[in-house]
Amino acid sequence: xxxxxxxxxxxxxxxxxxxxxxxxxxxxxxxxxxxxxxxxxxxxxxxxxxxxxxxxxxxxxxxxxxxxxxxxxxxxxxxxxxxxxxxxxxxxxxxxxxxxxxxxxxxxxxxxxxxxxxxxxxxxxxxxxxxxxxxxxxxxxxxxxxxxxxxxxxxxxxxxxxxxxxxxxxxxxxxxxxxxxxxxxxxxxxxxxxxxxxxxxxxxxxxxxxxxxxxxxxxxxxxxxxxxxxxxxxxxxxxxxxxxxxxxxxxxxxxxxxxxxxxxx
Numbered sequence: 368x369x370x371x372x373x374x375x376x377x378x379x380x381x382x383x384x385x386x387x388x389x390x391x392x393x394x395x396x397x398x399x400x401x402x403x404x405x406x407x408x409x410x411x412x413x414x415x416x417x418x419x420x421x422x423x424x425x426x427x428x429x430x431x432x433x434x435x436x437x438x439x440x441x442x443x444x445x446x447x448x449x450x451x452x453x454x455x456x457x458x459x460x461x462x463x464x465x466x467x468x469x470x471x472x473x474x475x476x477x478x479x480x481x482x483x484x485x486x487x488x489x490x491x492x493x494x495x496x497x498x499x500x501x502x503x504x505x506x507x508x509x510x511x512x513x514x515x516x517x518x519x520x521x522x523x524x525x526x527x528x529x530x531x532x533x534x535x536x537x538x539x540x541x542x543x544x545x546x547x548x549x550x551x552x553x554x555x556x557x558x559x560x561x562x563x564x565x566x567x568x569x570x571x572x573x574x575x576x577x578x579x580x581x582x583x584x585x586x587x588x589x590x591x592x593x594x595x596x597x598x599x600x601x602x603x604x605x606x607x608x609x610x611x612x613x614x615x616x617x618x619x620x621x622x623x624x625x626x627x628x629x630x631x632x
Contacts, residue, residue: 368537369527374512392509396502400425403498413564414494424480424495431476432469439468443604444592466503466582467608489567496574497557503578504550511542518544518588532590541589548581569623575616579609 379386517529518539526537
C-alpha cells in the first residue's frame, strides 16, 4: 500500500518569509502561459496577437484568477460561514480557491481586456484557452504536494494513504488524476486542435467541453468536501459546476461551426 510522501509544503525559507510549493505552482502556471503564448505569437501568425497584448492579457488574467478563485470559493462552498465572518475572505493564506470561480474571473477579465483593446472577446478566449491546461496541471501538482483534496476510498494497487485524512484508509490519488486529465490530456487536445485557424469560439468550446468532462469524471474518485458532501443525484459540487460548462461548450462549438459563423472575421 502506498503512503503519501508528506512533502514539506514550504519550498524555501528566507528568514521570516516562507515560500510554499503551492505558491510556486501559481508562478509556474503564469510562466508557462508567457512561454507558450510567445511561441504561438511566433508560429501562429493568424492569431494577430503581439507580445504587448500577451503581457497585458496576463495581467488581467492573474487578477481574474486570484479574485475569482477566492470569491468563487466563498460563494460556491462556504457562503454562510463567510457571511458571518466577512473579513475572513481576505485570509487567502489559509487556503480556499475555486477553479470554477477563477474560471469566471478570467472570463470577465478577458472580456474587459477585449473591450479596452477593441478586440473580439471570442478571439481572445480562443487564443488563451490552449495556454491554460498546463497551469491547471501545476495547480493539481501543488495539491498533491500538500496532501490535500485527496480521493475516495479504494482497494486499487495504487491506492494511497494520506495521513492528513487521519483515518488510515487507502484513497485514490485524485489530484494526479486531475493533473493528467484536466492538465496534460486537455492540453494535448487543445494544442492539436488549435494548430490551424478555427472559427471564432471553436477552441473555447472545446476547452469548456474538455475541462468539464475531465473534471466531472475525476470527481467520482475525489472525496467530496466534508462540509458539503454529495448533493442532488449523488453528484458533488464540482460536478454540478462542471455540467453547465459542458453544455455551454457544446452549444458554442455548434454555433462556431455554422457556415455564417465561419465567415465572420
